[in-house]
Amino acid sequence: MNNEKVLIKGNYAIAQAAINAGCQCYFGYPITPQTEIGEYLSGKMQELGRGYVCAESELAAINMVIGAVSTGVKAMTSSSSCAVALMQEALSYACSDELPVVLVNVMRAGPGLGYIYPAQGDYNQSVYGGGNGDYKIIVLAPSTVQECIDYTYKAFYLAHKYRNPVILLADGLLGQMMEPACFGEYPYPEIDNSSWALTGAKNRISRAIYSCARDEKKQINHINHLFEKFELISKNETEWEEFEIDDAEIILTAFGSMTRNIKAAMKVLRNKGIKAGCFRPITLNPFPHKRIYELASKGKDFAVVEMNMGQMFKDVKYAVNGNSNVGLINRPVGEWLKVEEIVSAVEKIMEKDYAASI
Amino acid sequence: MEKNFILAGFGGQGILLAGTILANAFMLDDKNVTWYPCYGAEMRGGTVNCEVVVSDTEVSSVHKSNCDYALVLNQQSFDRFVKNVKSGGTIIANSTLVSESKPRDDIHYVFAPMGKLANELGTSKVTNVVSLGVLSSVIDFVSKDALKLAIEKVLGSKKKDLLPLNFKALESGSELIAKV
Amino acid sequence: MQQVFSIPKSMKKDFKYTFCPGCDHGIAIRLLAEVLDELEIQDKTICAASIGCSVFIYDFLNVDSIEAPHGRALAEATGVKRACPDKVVFTYQGDGDFASIGLAESMHAAFRGERLTALMINNTTYGMTGGQHGPTTMMGQITTTSPMGRNREYYGYPARMAEQLALADGCAYSARVALDSIPHINEAKKAIKKAFRVQLDGIGLGFVEILSTCPTNWKMTPEQAHERVRNDMVKTFPLGVFKDVTEG
Numbered sequence: 001m002n003n004e005k006v007l008i009k010g011n012y013a014i015a016q017a018a019i020n021a022g023c024q025c026y027f028g029y030p031i032t033p034q035t036e037i038g039e040y041l042s043g044k045m046q047e048l049g050r051g052y053v054c055a056e057s058e059l060a061a062i063n064m065v066i067g068a069v070s071t072g073v074k075a076m077t078s079s080s081s082c083a084v085a086l087m088q089e090a091l092s093y094a095c096s097d098e099l100p101v102v103l104v105n106v107m108r109a110g111p112g113l114g115y116i117y118p119a120q121g122d123y124n125q126s127v128y129g130g131g132n133g134d135y136k137i138i139v140l141a142p143s144t145v146q147e148c149i150d151y152t153y154k155a156f157y158l159a160h161k162y163r164n165p166v167i168l169l170a171d172g173l174l175g176q177m178m179e180p181a182c183f184g185e186y187p188y189p190e191i192d193n194s195s196w197a198l199t200g201a202k203n204r205i206s207r208a209i210y211s212c213a214r215d216e217k218k219q220i221n222h223i224n225h226l227f228e229k230f231e232l233i234s235k236n237e238t239e240w241e242e243f244e245i246d247d248a249e250i251i252l253t254a255f256g257s258m259t260r261n262i263k264a265a266m267k268v269l270r271n272k273g274i275k276a277g278c279f280r281p282i283t284l285n286p287f288p289h290k291r292i293y294e295l296a297s298k299g300k301d302f303a304v305v306e307m308n309m310g311q312m313f314k315d316v317k318y319a320v321n322g323n324s325n326v327g328l329i330n331r332p333v334g335e336w337l338k339v340e341e342i343v344s345a346v347e348k349i350m351e352k353d354y355a356a357s358i
Numbered sequence: 359m360e361k362n363f364i365l366a367g368f369g370g371q372g373i374l375l376a377g378t379i380l381a382n383a384f385m386l387d388d389k390n391v392t393w394y395p396c397y398g399a400e401m402r403g404g405t406v407n408c409e410v411v412v413s414d415t416e417v418s419s420v421h422k423s424n425c426d427y428a429l430v431l432n433q434q435s436f437d438r439f440v441k442n443v444k445s446g447g448t449i450i451a452n453s454t455l456v457s458e459s460k461p462r463d464d465i466h467y468v469f470a471p472m473g474k475l476a477n478e479l480g481t482s483k484v485t486n487v488v489s490l491g492v493l494s495s496v497i498d499f500v501s502k503d504a505l506k507l508a509i510e511k512v513l514g515s516k517k518k519d520l521l522p523l524n525f526k527a528l529e530s531g532s533e534l535i536a537k538v
Numbered sequence: 539m540q541q542v543f544s545i546p547k548s549m550k551k552d553f554k555y556t557f558c559p560g561c562d563h564g565i566a567i568r569l570l571a572e573v574l575d576e577l578e579i580q581d582k583t584i585c586a587a588s589i590g591c592s593v594f595i596y597d598f599l600n601v602d603s604i605e606a607p608h609g610r611a612l613a614e615a616t617g618v619k620r621a622c623p624d625k626v627v628f629t630y631q632g633d634g635d636f637a638s639i640g641l642a643e644s645m646h647a648a649f650r651g652e653r654l655t656a657l658m659i660n661n662t663t664y665g666m667t668g669g670q671h672g673p674t675t676m677m678g679q680i681t682t683t684s685p686m687g688r689n690r691e692y693y694g695y696p697a698r699m700a701e702q703l704a705l706a707d708g709c710a711y712s713a714r715v716a717l718d719s720i721p722h723i724n725e726a727k728k729a730i731k732k733a734f735r736v737q738l739d740g741i742g743l744g745f746v747e748i749l750s751t752c753p754t755n756w757k758m759t760p761e762q763a764h765e766r767v768r769n770d771m772v773k774t775f776p777l778g779v780f781k782d783v784t785e786g
Contacts, residue, residue: 007382007393025621051620055613056646063610063643067586067617070604075621093607118421144416177420178378178393180385198602198618200625202581206550208596210587210605264418336421 011036017152025051027064033172034106072197078104092131096211100159118172123311145179157188234286248277292319366407367431372486382508491531546571560760562750609640651708669755704781710742
């Protein structure tokens, strides 16, 4: 459709990509730093004759998405950290109901109201969730504006392919920055929803989508089914990037936009003669545990670099399973960790000071 | 090569637009580029600023605290960002509103009466484009053609009538330092 | 021989009746099914179920249904309708769901004038959890969480939803009905039908508040419960049509 490079803001890129992906409905409530998504879509969706509601709350917005996707169409909402917290109940329902909800979270600082500057404090909220019961959400973390487009496309595809909610986990940096990017065309096949979508009980028996579990045995089977499904997702869809891994002694690990900083830091470290590599989980859930375990088994140490108090750090540590050392380089919120800061912290870690937190 | 710019001024001086034009110009020159604004409450009153990072390879990071070049259009921005220029870097200031002081001796200073020139051209609204003209004469890695194309792209078809004035502002800006 | 009474087409053939004896949910659901039959919309209707005893509507109705988290039925219904404007979409909610936890969703669906139908069962209590004080509990009413009766100091006043909905510009029809007698049941069916008609005609939200019994939690016989509706509840919750934009 469009292979022209355009300079575009991450938020607008996500919004336009949703349109290209065939998103039929958008429901949202304003919150910085993602408000541009709703602003952009309000006009475009009306022009296209698609659905748009500026919802009365995030609670309403995500439930409107549940309603829309229950009919088989693509729909999404977008929000940020403290307001995504309001959506956790609905995400638990959507997982149990096996509904293809797409949620974009452009992270800001927490806890509580926090502030509008970027942060990465929603790793746990996204990967482990704040809803009740056993459920898993697919979480994709883009690192550039181009990837905001690519993974918005993928979010819709995976959501429908597996009938599972997907979170696109961006941050205020990605949402607000402009970079050259290409939209291309939505690259995935359309998924046939006719076996489950609510379309009116015409020439068939009626369908009900619900999570209410009156029969214990059925519920056990249902939860097992959800987890088997996620095993399959894990097998098919776990995605990561790695650089200069082969001879690396220490592997810098980050997700989302922080990936860029660790790649730059790796180059500086290599110039200094330190054998550093980079590892970046793209799917935070399913998490590339297996690959990290393989690398750790070869004795490679890890340094997790993130803008929170060490949320992904715990997953890396779990994956490493004691086979090598894992350091944490972090700042809770504020200015993104600078390349020089990362370099000097890695040097400290190399001296076996694993608590080289900044 | 990776260079980063901080562009700053007060609200209404079109500083975010200037950054957008510069970023587009780098893109048109086939470079990797990232534009990042200050956003939110900061945007109302006080200084407005944005950051532009240009690189031959993937842009490593934004939200940097130090810059290679600072382009400042008012005194407040000069005072705030003169500290952030890397040693050996350059601050380019609109001397119409910024007093020509040199608080540090490890950076370069370029003072040019951008606002005055813009007024001579008919409106202070083009101070931002004049400043890009000045910048293009200071750095050798952005072409004036790319800047012109970028202005066309950013103003779009709706504001086509403003193009000649903006091209004039860019051209005059690029000759300003030689004159000074 | 002529068959004069049968299960409506919009009801499942194999449902098991699970409500308490004397509960009016059964009557309300049957009326709803009759209306869907008569309007011939069963095969293009989607229901957003709620939380509470009303959740089991999908056990009875032969229409596609989605269960909403507590209070969010009208948000989900909005999503369904915006995705499929050609479908008929309704919610079936209790008073706690509609008027307490879901008040924002309820009122905003009305403000927006969503082409939806909303039915609220008002039995002045949280039924499924065992009869606690709720938004529609009447003054003086004893519940498990108002053991001395609802009073102004601790609980404030009951919410009158049919009157509230009528104030919303986007609400096309708002009525309060009861199920305590044959004439009232006939009126109720008319109101429910009207609440679907305003949706089908694309006018706005149709709302019916249905005064209903909860004999178990009221600790009454079915007869006593219906007498309470007839003699007491209607004083706080007067029956009638509070708004009908298709009239006059």
